[in-house]
Amino acid sequence: MQYDVAMSIHQFPPKTPQDEFAAVLETLSQIFSKGSKGIGASIVAVLFLLYAATTSFYTIDVSEEGVVVRFGKYIQTTPPGLHFKLPFGIDQVNKVASKRRLQQEFGFRSSGVSGGRTTYTDKGHAMESLMLTGDLNVADVSWILQYEIRDPWKYLFHARDVERNIRDVSLSIMRRVVGDRLVGDILTVGRVEIADEAKRLTQEVIDRYDMGIKIVTINLQDVNPPEAVKPAFNDVNAAKQQQEEAINVAEREYNRFVPEARGRADQRNSEAEAYSINAINRAKGDASRFRSITDEYQKAPEITRSRLYIETMEELVTKTKKLTIVDDELKGVLPIFGGLKGEK
Amino acid sequence: MKVVSIILFVLLGLGAINGTFVVRESEQALITQFGKILGEPVSKAGLYVKIPFIQDVRYFDKRILSWDGDPNQIPTKDKKYIIVDTTARWRISDSVKFAQTVQDESGAAARLDGILDGVTRDIISRHNLVEAVRNTNTILDRVQAKLNKPKSEELPSDVTKLIEIEEEISGEIEAIQVGRERLSDAILERTRPELISLGIELIDVQLRRIAYEASVETKVFSRMISERQRIAEKIRSLGKAEEARIKGKMNLDLQEIESTAYRKSEEVRGKADAEAISIYAQSLGREPEFYNFLRTLEAYRKSLPEKAELILSTNSEFLKQLKQKK
Numbered sequence: 001m002q003y004d005v006a007m008s009i010h011q012f013p014p015k016t017p018q019d020e021f022a023a024v025l026e027t028l029s030q031i032f033s034k035g036s037k038g039i040g041a042s043i044v045a046v047l048f049l050l051y052a053a054t055t056s057f058y059t060i061d062v063s064e065e066g067v068v069v070r071f072g073k074y075i076q077t078t079p080p081g082l083h084f085k086l087p088f089g090i091d092q093v094n095k096v097a098s099k100r101r102l103q104q105e106f107g108f109r110s111s112g113v114s115g116g117r118t119t120y121t122d123k124g125h126a127m128e129s130l131m132l133t134g135d136l137n138v139a140d141v142s143w144i145l146q147y148e149i150r151d152p153w154k155y156l157f158h159a160r161d162v163e164r165n166i167r168d169v170s171l172s173i174m175r176r177v178v179g180d181r182l183v184g185d186i187l188t189v190g191r192v193e194i195a196d197e198a199k200r201l202t203q204e205v206i207d208r209y210d211m212g213i214k215i216v217t218i219n220l221q222d223v224n225p226p227e228a229v230k231p232a233f234n235d236v237n238a239a240k241q242q243q244e245e246a247i248n249v250a251e252r253e254y255n256r257f258v259p260e261a262r263g264r265a266d267q268r269n270s271e272a273e274a275y276s277i278n279a280i281n282r283a284k285g286d287a288s289r290f291r292s293i294t295d296e297y298q299k300a301p302e303i304t305r306s307r308l309y310i311e312t313m314e315e316l317v318t319k320t321k322k323l324t325i326v327d328d329e330l331k332g333v334l335p336i337f338g339g340l341k342g343e344k
Numbered sequence: 345m346k347v348v349s350i351i352l353f354v355l356l357g358l359g360a361i362n363g364t365f366v367v368r369e370s371e372q373a374l375i376t377q378f379g380k381i382l383g384e385p386v387s388k389a390g391l392y393v394k395i396p397f398i399q400d401v402r403y404f405d406k407r408i409l410s411w412d413g414d415p416n417q418i419p420t421k422d423k424k425y426i427i428v429d430t431t432a433r434w435r436i437s438d439s440v441k442f443a444q445t446v447q448d449e450s451g452a453a454a455r456l457d458g459i460l461d462g463v464t465r466d467i468i469s470r471h472n473l474v475e476a477v478r479n480t481n482t483i484l485d486r487v488q489a490k491l492n493k494p495k496s497e498e499l500p501s502d503v504t505k506l507i508e509i510e511e512e513i514s515g516e517i518e519a520i521q522v523g524r525e526r527l528s529d530a531i532l533e534r535t536r537p538e539l540i541s542l543g544i545e546l547i548d549v550q551l552r553r554i555a556y557e558a559s560v561e562t563k564v565f566s567r568m569i570s571e572r573q574r575i576a577e578k579i580r581s582l583g584k585a586e587e588a589r590i591k592g593k594m595n596l597d598l599q600e601i602e603s604t605a606y607r608k609s610e611e612v613r614g615k616a617d618a619e620a621i622s623i624y625a626q627s628l629g630r631e632p633e634f635y636n637f638l639r640t641l642e643a644y645r646k647s648l649p650e651k652a653e654l655i656l657s658t659n660s661e662f663l664k665q666l667k668q669k670k
Contacts, residue, residue, distance in 0.1 A: 071391035072368035132554060134483040135517055136473065137568050138561070157369040159408035159433075168410065168431040172550035176524050179477040182486065183568075208548065209408055209433065228565045232572035239576035243583025250590035254597075261598050265605030272609030276616030283620035287627035293638070294631045305637060312641040313662040321651035325666070327658045 055087040063100040065152050066093045077152055096152035101216060104167055106174070107142025108221065130226060131175045137183040138229075142221045143195070145170050145202070151212030159211045166206065166213065173202045183225075187233070191220045362396035367403075372439050374402045385439040404439045408547060409449070411456045417557055418465050420473040425557035428476070430464050430531070432456065433547040434539070442543030455542060460549065463534045467527055472518075476554050479524045487517060524551060 059082050060066040066078040070091050078093075085091035107129025129142045147166060149155045159165055177198045181190055199218040206213050225233045297304050317323060367373045372387040377399050386392060387406060394401065415429040434456070436442045446452045468476060522530075531549045539546050556564055628635045648654075658666055 069369060069389070071389075072366040072371070073389040073391075074369050127553065127555075130555060132477045132556070134474075134478050136477065136564070138556065138564060153369075157407060159410075160370070160405060161410055164410055164412075165408070165433065168412075168550055168552050171552045172431075175477075175551070175554065176479050179524060180479050180482055182483060185486070205548070205550075211408070225568070226565060229568045229572065232569040232576075236572050236576045236579065239579040239583075243579050243586070246583040246587040247590065250587040250594075254590050254594040258594060258597050258601070261601045265601045268605040268609045269612070272612035276612050279613075279616040279620045280623070283623040287623050290635060290638075291627050291630070294634060297631065297634055301634070305634075308638065308641055309661065312644060316644060316648055317654065317662075319648075319650050319652075320654045322653040324653070324655040325658060325663060326655055 052087040055089065056084060058083055058085060058093050060093075060095060063097055064095045065098045066095055067152050067156055068093050074153060074157075094152075094156055096149055096155055098149040098152050098155075101146050101148055104145045104147070104163065104170065105142075106145070106167075106170060107140070128171060131178050133183040133186055134179055134181050135183055138226050139178060139183055139186050140222070140224045140226050141174065141178060141186070142223075143170075143174065143198075143218055144221060145218050146216040148214050148216055149212055150214045154210055154212030159209055162211050162213060165209060165211065166202075169205045170198070170202050170218070173205065174198050177201065187223055187225065191223060195220050359396045364391055364393050365401045366391050370405060370407050371403045372406045372436070374404070374439055374443055376400045376402060381440055381443065387439075402443060404436045404442060405449070406436070408433050408435050410434075411453060411460065413457065413460055413464070415553065416461060416465060418468045420468060420476070421470055422472045424473045425560050426468075426473060426476070427553070427555045427557055428464060428468055428551065429553035429555075430460060430528075430549055431552045432460060432532075432549045435545050435547065436543060437540070437545035438543035440543065441541070445542045446544075452542070452544060456539070456544070459535050459538055460531070463531050464549075467530050467534070471522060471527065472520075474518055474520050475522045476524055476527055476551065478520050481519050483517060484519060527551065 058066065060078055060080045062080045064080065066083065068075045068078060068085060068091055070086065075091070080099075083093075085093060107125050109125065125142070126140070129140050130138055131141055133139050145166065155162055174194075177194050178186055181194070186194065195218045199215055202218065203215045206215060224230065365373065367386050367389050369389040371389070372385050373392075374385050375382045375394055377395075379400075382399065385404075411432040411434060413430045413432070415427045417425060418428050419425050434452075436452075442452070446455055528549045528551050532546060535549075536546050555561070656663055658664065
């Protein structure tokens, strides 16, 4: 990797870029005014000046910082805005997107924006996303990692390929975290916990490299069983639904019949109570009536009996449709029996 | 004269260019003279001078570099074929040794390939698969915690809990002795001394990816499928069991409710009847004969229909007077 050394025509190190630039201009004007070699020299001088001017300024975007090196040596870090530097590649600027939140994707790639919506592909990234779980099953985990460049100098000069290091570490750490868990936990409840632990451990390892990187967040995207196993996992979910349904149906039936039966039982009890009250009251009433009657009866038993008997008979006989009186001395009064059958 | 001065000027210019060199922040440089290394390496960034045309400069990166190994198929101690993909981070710690032994980065990469692949293979194959997958034994605590989770009394949630446990403890769980992190540390420790002699400082080794070899993967997948099927069946049958339980309970409850109601109502009725009888007996006992007479008359009145045909003998108490008159 050779450094293309720009041609240098003056001493170094200069005090400030501005002074230096003024000095250059003066030297040049002296050279060309003395010689006055004609139009050719003037054209060369103008071109030279233009080149100097275009390589003397640089702008840093709002999301960036500029790391300035002079003859390869670090000078300063400049904030966003228009800046001056030494021309001809003496000063070189490395722009670092330190204010931006950068993102790495694992197990999928956002493949572009279509219809205002980001589309994703996860085809062909199974190598990244398939991992072994603690119970030696396989889970398909995809995630994103967001990071910021906290120190542009370290970012540039402490490691050659920072992004690749971040990727390698994140791939390794995610497997370590997933490797300590059961497949059931990973697919269901453990997502946040996994992301947090992965973030913590990834930062720990990244810090060892001292690359000026701060991990902002790790987010699990899709956590799935491997494609081949998916139907079986879905079947488990279906079974859960079926189980719930079966239980619900049974409970519905229970709820349909049992409360009604309770109601009927209560009804039956109430009816029994009613019967009870009825029977007892009647008995008491009858008893009380009989007591009253007997009180009076005892005063004149014979006459009362006769009276009651005669009254009753009288009542009965008056109500009858037909009364047949049979003298007990008469024999064979058969004809009536035919009549008896028909009318009652 | 003019030509000579131009040549001289050009030579001077070339000399000025060739006599200076720049070392960047990310680099270190070695000055060589006819291939021989001179003095200490330059590791501070800046502009330097050397003897033009006679001395040469070789640059080496000073930063952390990464090494990416080819995925290797390695059998573990428990005879499981897995693919292990390792990466490592390293730096050129001694540029003189580095230049002498491996020349440049591609030379270093070749040596790293040989050394790291060999040691990785050796260490992975000496351990069971779980050692490379898991880092700690916390998974055992998790399993234990799940098993110990107190079961609630309620029927439906009890059932769901049962299923959870069944579902989560599938596959093989055995305690580990070493763990993933210590395996990669072991690889690091084993390779480090050898690499130091090449002027290379190995910073870390990461087991980036561990995957089942394709044929093993198929077997694992089919095991996972059969496990899920087993679980699904269990869930279904637990559902049916619960359904049957609820239905059975319904029958039981219905019978109990109905028969209890019957018993209670009959008890109440019986008691009432008994009380009524006792009330009657008490009051009627004073004049049983009169009660008979009275009740009989009442029965006549009630039981004989209206407009009935009545045949009476003159012998009867009611009509005996008719006879006497005759």
